[in-house]
Amino acid sequence: MNRMSRVLACLCLACASSPAFSADPLPSWNEGPxxxxxxxxxxxxxxxxxxxxxxxxxxxxxxxNDGTLWAEQPLYFQVLFVFDRIRALAPQHxxxxxxxxxxxxxxxxxxxxxxxxxxxxxxxxxTTHSGMTIDEFSAIxxxxxxxxxxxxTGKPYTAMVYQPMLELLAYLRQNGFKTYxxxxxxQEFMRPWVERVYGIPPEQxxxxxxxxxxxxxxxxxxxxxxxxxxxxxxxxxxxxxxxxFIGRRPVFAFGNSDGDRQMLEWTTAGTGPRxxxxxxxxxxxxxxAYDRQSKIGTLDKALDExxxxxxxxVDMEKEWRVVFPPSR
Amino acid sequence: MNRMSRVLACLCLACASSPAFSADPLPSWNEGPxxxxxxxxxxxxxxxxxxxxxxxxxxxxxxxNDGTLWAEQPLYFQVLFVFDRIRALAPQHxxxxxxxxxxxxxxxxxxxxxxxxxxxxxxxxxTTHSGMTIDEFSAIxxxxxxxxxxxxTGKPYTAMVYQPMLELLAYLRQNGFKTYxxxxxxQEFMRPWVERVYGIPPEQxxxxxxxxxxxxxxxxxxxxxxxxxxxxxxxxxxxxxxxxFIGRRPVFAFGNSDGDRQMLEWTTAGTGPRxxxxxxxxxxxxxxAYDRQSKIGTLDKALDExxxxxxxxVDMEKEWRVVFPPSR
Numbered sequence: 001m002n003r004m005s006r007v008l009a010c011l012c013l014a015c016a017s018s019p020a021f022s023a024d025p026l027p028s029w030n031e032g033p034x035x036x037x038x039x040x041x042x043x044x045x046x047x048x049x050x051x052x053x054x055x056x057x058x059x060x061x062x063x064x065n066d067g068t069l070w071a072e073q074p075l076y077f078q079v080l081f082v083f084d085r086i087r088a089l090a091p092q093h094x095x096x097x098x099x100x101x102x103x104x105x106x107x108x109x110x111x112x113x114x115x116x117x118x119x120x121x122x123x124x125x126x127t128t129h130s131g132m133t134i135d136e137f138s139a140i141x142x143x144x145x146x147x148x149x150x151x152x153t154g155k156p157y158t159a160m161v162y163q164p165m166l167e168l169l170a171y172l173r174q175n176g177f178k179t180y181x182x183x184x185x186x187q188e189f190m191r192p193w194v195e196r197v198y199g200i201p202p203e204q205x206x207x208x209x210x211x212x213x214x215x216x217x218x219x220x221x222x223x224x225x226x227x228x229x230x231x232x233x234x235x236x237x238x239x240x241x242x243x244x245f246i247g248r249r250p251v252f253a254f255g256n257s258d259g260d261r262q263m264l265e266w267t268t269a270g271t272g273p274r275x276x277x278x279x280x281x282x283x284x285x286x287x288x289a290y291d292r293q294s295k296i297g298t299l300d301k302a303l304d305e306x307x308x309x310x311x312x313x314v315d316m317e318k319e320w321r322v323v324f325p326p327s328r
Numbered sequence: 329m330n331r332m333s334r335v336l337a338c339l340c341l342a343c344a345s346s347p348a349f350s351a352d353p354l355p356s357w358n359e360g361p362x363x364x365x366x367x368x369x370x371x372x373x374x375x376x377x378x379x380x381x382x383x384x385x386x387x388x389x390x391x392x393n394d395g396t397l398w399a400e401q402p403l404y405f406q407v408l409f410v411f412d413r414i415r416a417l418a419p420q421h422x423x424x425x426x427x428x429x430x431x432x433x434x435x436x437x438x439x440x441x442x443x444x445x446x447x448x449x450x451x452x453x454x455t456t457h458s459g460m461t462i463d464e465f466s467a468i469x470x471x472x473x474x475x476x477x478x479x480x481t482g483k484p485y486t487a488m489v490y491q492p493m494l495e496l497l498a499y500l501r502q503n504g505f506k507t508y509x510x511x512x513x514x515q516e517f518m519r520p521w522v523e524r525v526y527g528i529p530p531e532q533x534x535x536x537x538x539x540x541x542x543x544x545x546x547x548x549x550x551x552x553x554x555x556x557x558x559x560x561x562x563x564x565x566x567x568x569x570x571x572x573f574i575g576r577r578p579v580f581a582f583g584n585s586d587g588d589r590q591m592l593e594w595t596t597a598g599t600g601p602r603x604x605x606x607x608x609x610x611x612x613x614x615x616x617a618y619d620r621q622s623k624i625g626t627l628d629k630a631l632d633e634x635x636x637x638x639x640x641x642v643d644m645e646k647e648w649r650v651v652f653p654p655s656r
Contacts (some may be wrong), residue, residue: 057529110563134571178531191575202575203506212571214564216592221590221597223571230558230572236542243462243540243551245573246520247519260551262542269549271378 023170028164032319034277034312038168041275042175045251052273054251056176061252062242062263063169065183065190067208067257067297068279069198070161071150073288075296077157078185081144084129091268126227130210133222134188155324158197162279163325168254169198177252180204182241184259185236188225206241208233238263256281261302264311276311278302283317287325346465353499356492360647362605362640366496369603370503373579380601382579384504390570390591391497393535394509395625396607397526398489401616403624405485406513409472413456417644430505433549454555458538461550462516465579469520486525490607491653492580497526505580508532510570512562512587516553534569536561566591579603582600589630592639604639611645614652 001222008066046053066072069214086096086105101120104112113120129137149300150157169179181190181200187207194200211228214221233241239262242250253260253267264276280299290301306313317322357363373382394400414424414433424430429448432440441448457465478485497507507528509518515535522528539556542549561569567590570578581588581595583608592604607620608627619627634641644651 060531085373187572187575203388203573205575209572212568213596214567221567221593223567239542239549239551240540244515244537245531247515247533265549266542 025174026164026167028167028321029038029142030319030321032315034314034319037221038171038275038277041252041273041281042171046175046271054272055130055271058248058251059172059177060180060246060248060250061172061177061254062180062182062206062246062250062267063203064167064255064260064263065181065185065194066256067281068162068254069165069169069181070157071287072297073290074152076185077150077160078189080151080187081141081148082128083126084144085140086124089127089198094273129189130187130225130227133217133224134212135222137188137225138192141189155327158193159327160324161197162320163321163322165254165279166198166325169200172252173199178204180206180242180246180250182233182238182253182263184208184232184237187233206233206245208237224269234259236262241268242266251275253277254279255302257297257299258302259298261305264302268309268311276306276309278306278311278313280313280315282315283320283323287316289317351571353502354495356491356649358647358649360643362494362642362647364455365640366499366603367603369580369601370499373601374503378535379473381566382600386576386579387500387503387505388574388576388578389500389505389506389582390508390510390534390574390578390595391493391581392524392583392585392586392591393509393513395609396490396582396588397493397497397509398485399615401618402480403458404513405478405488406517409469409476409517410452410456412472412476414452417455457517457556458553458555461545461552462540463550465516465553466520468516473521483655486521487655488524488652490648492648493607494526494653496582497528500580501527506532508534508570508574508578510534510561510566510581510591512536512565515561534561534573536565562587564590567594570594581605582607583630584609585625585627586630587626590635592630593633596637596639604634604637606634606639606641608641608643610643611648611651613645615644617645 026035044050044052049051063069066076070077083105086102090096090106096106096227101116101124102111104116105124113276124321131290140171145158148157149155150160153160166300172179179200181204183190183206185207187209190205190207191202194205195202209230211230213224215224231237231241238260242263249270250267251270252274252275253263254277255264268274268276278299281288281297283289290297291303303313354363354366367465372378372380375381389482391397394404398405411433414430418434421430424434429441429444429452432444473486476485477483478488481488500507507530509522509532511518513535515533518533518535519530522533522620523530526573537558539554539558541552541554543552559565559569566588570591577598578595579598580603581591581600582605583592596602596604606627609616609625611617618625619631
C-alpha cells in the first residue's frame with residue numbers, strides 16, 4: 001500500500017468506527033446486558049492506545065448459522081431442503097414409494113424416518129447433496145432459497161434471519177472485523193445466498209463439507225460433489241474448521257447450542273480480550289422457546305459453561321426489540 | 329459501511345490503482361511479453377465501464393508457492409526443513425542411527441533415503457509434522473525460518489523469494505485483487521511467515537494439510553496435529569482446495585509446474601477474462617534451469633498446454649531483471 005492510500009485507509013477506519021455516523025448501531029437490541037457487553041467490548045478493543053487494543057488483522061469474528069443467524073425450528077432448514085428435494089426428485093424415482101427412508105419422507109412420516117436412523121439420514125444427504133457438480137448444486141440451492149416457504153410461518157427462509165444479528169454483523173464490520181460463518185450446516189448449501197443476506201462472502205463460510213472430485217466432462221473441467229464427508233463442522237469440528245480455514249483464533253464468537261461450545265471455548269481460551277455470546281431462544285411468541293430438552297439446537301452444557309465463564313447469554317424475549325426483519 | 333467511509337474507500341481504491349503513485353509497478357520485469365500481458369489484463373479488467381470489467385469481490389488471484397514465489401532447488405525447502413528437524417531431534421532418538429529412513433537422513437545418504445520410498449517420506453513427515461499442537465508447530469517453523477540457511481546459497485530461505493513475484497502480488501492487491509497461496513506445501517508450514525514475506529494473511533493460505541484433533545490439555549483447549557493427511561493440495565487437489573477454501577473460481581493464477589496444471593485449467597475455463605501464467609526456470613546462472621526432466625518442479629504437460637492455450641510463460645532469464653530481492 002502506498003503512502004497516500006495508507007493515510008486514506010486510516011481515515012476510513014476512523015470514520016467507520018466513529019459514533020458520529022450512527023447514533024445507535026444496534027437499534028433492534030434493548031439496552032440490556034448483552035448489548036452493553038458487546039458495545040463495551042468493541043469500544044475497548046478499537047481504542048488505538050488502550051491496553052486492550054486489537055489490531056484490525058486479528059479482529060476475527062465467527063458466527064454459527066442455524067439458531068444464531070437464522071431460525072432452526074421445527075427442523076434445521078437444510079433438512080427441510082432435503083425433504084423438498086426428495087419430493088421434487090420423486091417422479092424420476094417411482095421405486096422410492098416403497099423404499100425407506102424415501103417412503104417416510106414422501107408420506108411425511110417423521111416416526112418412520114426416525115426409525116431409519118443415522119444411516120437413513122446419510123442416504124438422504126448423499127442423494128440430495130452429491131452426484132452433481134458444485135455449479136449444479138449451487139443452482140439448485142439458489143432456486144430453492146428463492147421459492148421455498150417455511151412450513152409454519154409461510155415466509156421465505158431468508159426472511160427468518162435475525163434482524164439484531166444482521167445489525168451486529170454490520171457493526172462488527174464497521175469496526176474492522178472480518179465476519180465468518182462457522183456452521184454445522186453445509187458449506188455449499190450456505191454459499192449461494194449468505195453474501196446477499198448477511199454480507200458474508202463465500203470465502204468466509206466454514207461449514208460441513210463433502211469430498212470433491214476434479215475431472216473433465218465433455219472437455220470442460222468440473223468439480224463433482226462426492227457422497228463422502230470431509231469435515232463435520234460441529235462441536236469439536238468447529239475449532240478444527242476455524243484453524244484450517246482461518247488459521248487464526250477468533251476474538252469474538254457467537255453461537256446458540258452445545259454444538260458451539262468448543263468454538264466458544266477455543267475463542268475465549270486465547271490471550272487478551274475475548275467475547276463469547278449465546279443466543280438463548282426464550283421467545284415462544286415471536287419465535288420459539290427451547291434449550292436443554294430440545295433435540296434441535298440443544299443448549300445445555302454450553303448454557304452451564306456460559307454462566308460459569310460469564311459469556312453473554314442473549315435473552316431473546318427480553319433483549320431483542322424485533323426478531324425478524326420487517327417484511328418488505 | 330456508512331456513506332462517508334464508502335466514499336473514502338472509493339477514494340482509497342482510486343488512489344491505489346492510479347499510475348500517478350507508481351510509474352512502473354513491476355520494475356524488476358523487463359518489457360517482455362509476460363509483463364505486457366499482465367499489465368494489459370489488469371488494465372482491462374479494472375476499467376469500470378469496459379466490457380471486461382471484473383468487480384472487486386471477484387478479483388481472486390491464486391499463486392503456487394514452491395518454484396513460483398520462492399525457489400525449490402535442490403529440494404523443496406519443506407523437505408530441507410524435515411531433514412533439519414530430524415537432525416535436531418536425533419539426540420533424543422539414539423535408535424535412529426540404525427533405523428531407516430532416519431539413518432539415511434542423518435548420514436546425508438539421498439540414495440538410501442530414496443530406497444525407503446514413499447513410505448519412508450511419509451514416516452519422516454509424520455515424525456516432524458504431527459504429535460504437537462499447532463502453536464508448538466508454528467513456533468518450530470518460526471524458529472527454523474529465522475535461522476536456517478540454504479545449502480547452496482547460504483541465504484535465509486525467505487531471501488530466496490522472487491522479487492518480480494513480490495512486485496506482482498503487490499500490484500494485484502493495489503488493483504483490488506485478493507491474493508491467495510494455493511500450494512502443495514504444508515498449510516501450517518507456510519502460515520507462520522508468508523504474511524511478513526508476501527503480505528498474504530494466514531486465512532489466504534491454502535496448502536496440503538493433516539487432520540487436527542481438538543482436545544483439553546491441562547485444562548486448556550489445544551489443537552493437535554495428527555499423522556493423517558486431510559488434503560494433498562497438488563494437481564487435481566488444487567481446484568478442490570480452491571473450491572473448499574475460497575468458494576469462487578480465480579480469475580488470475582500463476583504456477584510453475586505440472587502440479588499447477590489443473591489450477592490453471594480450472595482458472596481459465598471460467599467465463600469472462602482470465603489470466604494464467606507459468607514461471608519457466610531458464611536461468612542456470614542466477615537461479616536454476618530445469619523443466620521437463622527435473623524431478624523437482626517438473627514442467628512438461630503444463631508447458632505444452634501453456635503453449636497451446638496461450639498462457640503466459642515467463643522466461644526467467646530473459647524477462648526478470650533481478651531474481652532475488654537485494655540483500656538488506
